[in-house]
Amino acid sequence: MLRNISSGENGIRNPDDGKREDQLFVQAVARAMQVLSAFHRTQRPLSLTALAEASGVGRSAAQRVVHTLQTLGYIERDEAGRGYVPGIRLLDHTHDYLRLNPLIERATPVLLDLRRNARERVDFSLFDDLRMVYAVRMQSKRETFFATLVGHSVPTLCTSGGRAVMSRLPDVEVEDIIARSDRRPFTDKTITDPQEVREKITEARQLGYALTVEEVLVGEVAVGVAVLGPNGRPLGAIHIAGSLSEWTPSAFAERFAPLASEAAHAINRVR
Amino acid sequence: MLRNISSGENGIRNPDDGKREDQLFVQAVARAMQVLSAFHRTQRPLSLTALAEASGVGRSAAQRVVHTLQTLGYIERDEAGRGYVPGIRLLDHTHDYLRLNPLIERATPVLLDLRRNARERVDFSLFDDLRMVYAVRMQSKRETFFATLVGHSVPTLCTSGGRAVMSRLPDVEVEDIIARSDRRPFTDKTITDPQEVREKITEARQLGYALTVEEVLVGEVAVGVAVLGPNGRPLGAIHIAGSLSEWTPSAFAERFAPLASEAAHAINRVR
DNA sequence: ATAACTGTATCGCCTGTCGATACAAGTCTT
DNA sequence: AAGACTTGTATCGACAGGCGATACAGTTAT
Numbered sequence: 308m309l310r311n312i313s314s315g316e317n318g319i320r321n322p323d324d325g326k327r328e329d330q331l332f333v334q335a336v337a338r339a340m341q342v343l344s345a346f347h348r349t350q351r352p353l354s355l356t357a358l359a360e361a362s363g364v365g366r367s368a369a370q371r372v373v374h375t376l377q378t379l380g381y382i383e384r385d386e387a388g389r390g391y392v393p394g395i396r397l398l399d400h401t402h403d404y405l406r407l408n409p410l411i412e413r414a415t416p417v418l419l420d421l422r423r424n425a426r427e428r429v430d431f432s433l434f435d436d437l438r439m440v441y442a443v444r445m446q447s448k449r450e451t452f453f454a455t456l457v458g459h460s461v462p463t464l465c466t467s468g469g470r471a472v473m474s475r476l477p478d479v480e481v482e483d484i485i486a487r488s489d490r491r492p493f494t495d496k497t498i499t500d501p502q503e504v505r506e507k508i509t510e511a512r513q514l515g516y517a518l519t520v521e522e523v524l525v526g527e528v529a530v531g532v533a534v535l536g537p538n539g540r541p542l543g544a545i546h547i548a549g550s551l552s553e554w555t556p557s558a559f560a561e562r563f564a565p566l567a568s569e570a571a572h573a574i575n576r577v578r
Numbered sequence: 579m580l581r582n583i584s585s586g587e588n589g590i591r592n593p594d595d596g597k598r599e600d601q602l603f604v605q606a607v608a609r610a611m612q613v614l615s616a617f618h619r620t621q622r623p624l625s626l627t628a629l630a631e632a633s634g635v636g637r638s639a640a641q642r643v644v645h646t647l648q649t650l651g652y653i654e655r656d657e658a659g660r661g662y663v664p665g666i667r668l669l670d671h672t673h674d675y676l677r678l679n680p681l682i683e684r685a686t687p688v689l690l691d692l693r694r695n696a697r698e699r700v701d702f703s704l705f706d707d708l709r710m711v712y713a714v715r716m717q718s719k720r721e722t723f724f725a726t727l728v729g730h731s732v733p734t735l736c737t738s739g740g741r742a743v744m745s746r747l748p749d750v751e752v753e754d755i756i757a758r759s760d761r762r763p764f765t766d767k768t769i770t771d772p773q774e775v776r777e778k779i780t781e782a783r784q785l786g787y788a789l790t791v792e793e794v795l796v797g798e799v800a801v802g803v804a805v806l807g808p809n810g811r812p813l814g815a816i817h818i819a820g821s822l823s824e825w826t827p828s829a830f831a832e833r834f835a836p837l838a839s840e841a842a843h844a845i846n847r848v849r
Numbered sequence: 850a851t852a853a854c855t856g857t858a859t860c861g862c863c864t865g866t867c868g869a870t871a872c873a874a875g876t877c878t879t
Numbered sequence: 880a881a882g883a884c885t886t887g888t889a890t891c892g893a894c895a896g897g898c899g900a901t902a903c904a905g906t907t908a909t
Binding site for chain 1: 614621643665668672675680704
């Protein structure tokens with residue numbers, strides 16, 4: 308059975324989990340963000356009460372928080388007035404995040420060039436433990452809607468970018484990621500078996516890039532190359548993704564892996 | 579003198595202003611977001627104390643808030659360990675915002691087609707009172723870094739998208755926006771004089787699109803068309819922007835205004 | 850009609866925040 | 880190498896303010 312990656316159920320452990328080991332550490336701020344995070348698991352506007360129980364917070368608390376967040380612009384009423392949705396004010400912080408991330412600053416022009424040369428979908432994602440978060444997206448062709456949004460995240464375990472990142476991590480960390488990752492497959496091609504993943508990573512270490520075929524989306528082939536920080540630690544990855552209707556996996560890799568590697572190298576901070 | 583639009587000082591009233599008329603309404607949540615908002619006005623990582631005074635909050639409070647936000651992933655230490663920067667967790671909320679905004683869902687595929695046809699920079703921005711916030715950006719050519727980020731905002735008053743939006747608003751609202759807008763010019767071509775702005779809006783009403791020439795960036799020409807909600811109220815705008823080194827303003831408008839209008843029409847909810 | 854929702858309002862108890870203050874560790878001067 | 884700055888961290892008590900409980904008004908569904 309295929310998992311729907313457009314839904315909140317994308318197999319990535321929810322970012323909220325495990326953050327609050329001790330229930331005693333619950334504060335107002337945490338509560339508020341908890342409420343905002345309730346939207347992660349929905350496809351539609353949420354009512355106040357829905358918001359409350361989705362975030363595991365009492366009605367009264369939710370009411371207070373929602374009211375505050377609303378006046379601040381972090382939550383808005385739905386267009387149709389049927390419920391609440393995240394507010395536009397959130398995009399201000401998005402902008403701050405992107406602006407202040409030196410990696411993204413350096414990556415953007417490189418990615419533009421890359422996309423022009425590659426003429427396929429080019430993405431840049433950031434390594435965040437078990438998931439890779441899309442920070443810059445540049446698509447050439449028509450794509451599904453959800454695939455095109457900044458902030459979308461996919462598991463490190465079974466994506467080209469994630470594998471590329473893991474290929475640059477020491478074994479202990481790789482094992483740690485494998486152990487903690489959700490193993491539910493997206494497609495019947497998704498590789499989640501620990502031993503198979505290890506082999507793919509070894510392969511990526513030899514090649515300098517990772518190749519995935521239909522592991523997340525049926526019909527999709529992708530190459531990923533890690534982008535490194537000053538200390539050699541992988542911070543993110545460049546992906547190029549194409550369609551199996553146009554490419555064989557090996558032809559795709561042969562054509563695009565060098566381009567992606569070159570681009571990644573241009574971003575890497577050498578020092 | 580030109581204003582630097584890449585900085586936080588882009589002439590838009592800060593979103594924080596006026597939200598908290600009464601100082602008594604200060605709560606923990608508001609305080610936290612206030613601290614996060616301190617990044618709006620900086621170009622570099624902030625130290626704890628800098629964060630405190632930039633957000634007008636006591637050291638102790640900032641300490642508490644930063645600690646909380648950090649454990650939640652909304653604030654991170656800088657790569658170099660020199661200070662704090664916004665955290666990747668913010669992108670989760672970005673994703674939620676974009677996902678749950680029906681306008682963006684409908685706009686994305688249209689914009690992709692539009693960019694392929696236009697071969698110029700295509701943007702979609704949302705109307706948020708005095709400012710237009712870029713929500714989807716699709717550039718064809720190399721651009722400056724800051725111009726390419728989601729969440730970037732520009733004044734409604736002097737941008738093609740903003741003018742297009744205002745041309746669909748009743749006069750009272752237009753006057754209100756003009757009155758409250760910051761009038762500092764970006765370039766020496768920026769039109770901020772109320773009477774001139776009114777004329778430009780009248781023009782936009784007749785043409786069905788707004789044309790701006792070098793009002794924000796020197797050498798840039800842009801057409802904007804409003805996108806309307808079910809009740810006919812403008813919710814955002816499509817922009818196409820090009821370079822004066824390649825186009826005369828009239829040629830640019832003649833070529834792209836129809837494309838932009840067509841795209842906007844495809845997005846408009848008719849009902 | 851009734852029922853099941855919405856969002857809103859009020860009102861104490863007690864929790865969790867904030868100010869003050871002190872300290873440890875690191876960085877730039879001298 | 881010692882001083883004069885930073886930086887982040889820790890503790891603690893007073894009191895603002897968040898939260899639970901509860902009630903109510905306005906919509907939509909049955």
